[in-house]
Amino acid sequence: MVGGLTVTQVKAIVQRVYGSSAMLSVAEVERPEPAEGQVLVRVRAASVNARDWHVMRGDPLIARWMDRSMFARRGPAQPINGGDFAGIVESVGAGVTDLRPGDEVYGESISGAFAEYLAVDGSVVGPKPAGLTFEEAATLPLAANTALTLLRDVEAGQRVLIIGASGGVGTFAVQIALAAGAEVTGVCSTRNVDLVRELGAHQVVDYTRDAVTGRYDTVLDLAGSRGLRELLRLVEPTGTLVLSGGGNYSGGSAFGPIGLMARAQLSRPFVRPAIRVPLARQSREALAELRELVDTGKVRPIIERTYPLDEVPAAIHYMETEHARAKIAITVG
Known part of the structure; x- marks a missing residue:
């Protein structure tokens, strides 16, 4: 009224x-x-x-x-x-x-x-x-719940690589992986290195200056700018590649990030590292879990x-x- x-x-x-x-x-x-x-x-x-x-x-x-x-x-x-x-x-x-x-x-x-x-x-x-x-x-709700869904299987002591660590989902993903006890490496551009470091990432790679090297137990790609083979080379044979969409507008596309995820799904039976393309679903339970992470100071x-x-x-x-x-x-x- x-x-x-x-x-x-x-x-x-x-x-x-x-x-x-x-x-x-x-x-x-x-x-x-x-x-x-x-x-x-x-x-x-x-x-x-x-x-x-x-x-x-x-x-x-x-x-x-x-x-x-x-x-x-x-x-x-x-x-x-x-x-x-x-x-x-x-x-x-x-x-x-x-x-x-x-x-x-x-x-x-x-x-x-x-x-x-x-x-x-x-x-x-x-x-x-x-x-x-x-x-x-x-x-x-969307970004933090997506990060929580994508990293649901991460365990303490694992090495986690997050490509796109400074974005909406990425900043939550860094914090959620750290809350799980993982060793986190974030990948971002020069202007965002300090932000990702302040979030607590153990290492930060500026992709405009340095190549991403090594192997990780979990590789989470939020950027969609790398090919499937390149991503798989970063994953331990017993590890997991996790994919999610997003990106920036580049003049329109037929498939966008869906193309990479579709190729990954088709490749799953033929590659050794596991590939996951989880779909986040909103629920009262998910909101309660996010609220607890905030209330306990693990996520901001x-x-x-x-x-x-x-x-x-x-x-x-x-x-x-x-x-x-x-x-x-x-x-x-």
Whole structure:
């Protein structure tokens, strides 16, 4: 309620057809209402992920046929992009008994987070880590849960190589591998060496100056810029190569990071190091695990830049064209 009137129009960032960030616009849309099992969240903050520019561009092309929950033929399947959010529960739908209006929460939706209000399934919403701001909490769900999923099998004493250690997933991956007791080597560009070192990495390789050498128990590639053979040469015969997508926009592609992951899956029966391409899934349990890592001081979000909701187009442009370090947050309200 505002001045005794019910709010029905809310601000959102809307896109109808694929293209650059110029296709995004600020619009007034109907405030969503929570259906059965859903929660209506007044969004206080969101964050930008590589997934957002992939959806904005419809890139790679093959994704338009593979995932109809996010990609349609000519434009995004949902007009409001954005997955990560943190905010305050406004109301709950029928069947939701463990969340109440006024609760501070965070989570990940398929879409809709770049808006003042979001209706989302209650199963992907959890209590916000108490010690974090809304912006910090909003950086966690997709990136930190992805890192946790990718490194689930890492054990104490193992040597772990993280290629792309300064990005959104990478900064969480360094911390999660260290929390597991691993010896971590991070790979990044010159301007990010100090950041990765400050996160606690035992060694940092500046890929613009030095080659990555040696063999590791786990090699996590978050950059997608190296060939499969090159990556496998870095893995111990009894080790594991772990792949995930992301990257930067380079003019459009047919397969993008999906190509490397598909080749890896086809090669699995014929190579000795194990190859894993895990898929992270959001859940209340995953959010609780992330909250515990934050509460115990093992993981902390790093935010490079913060933009207001109206400047989401600029935030995504920066994400897709630059080697953004750590996370980009969006302040909504």
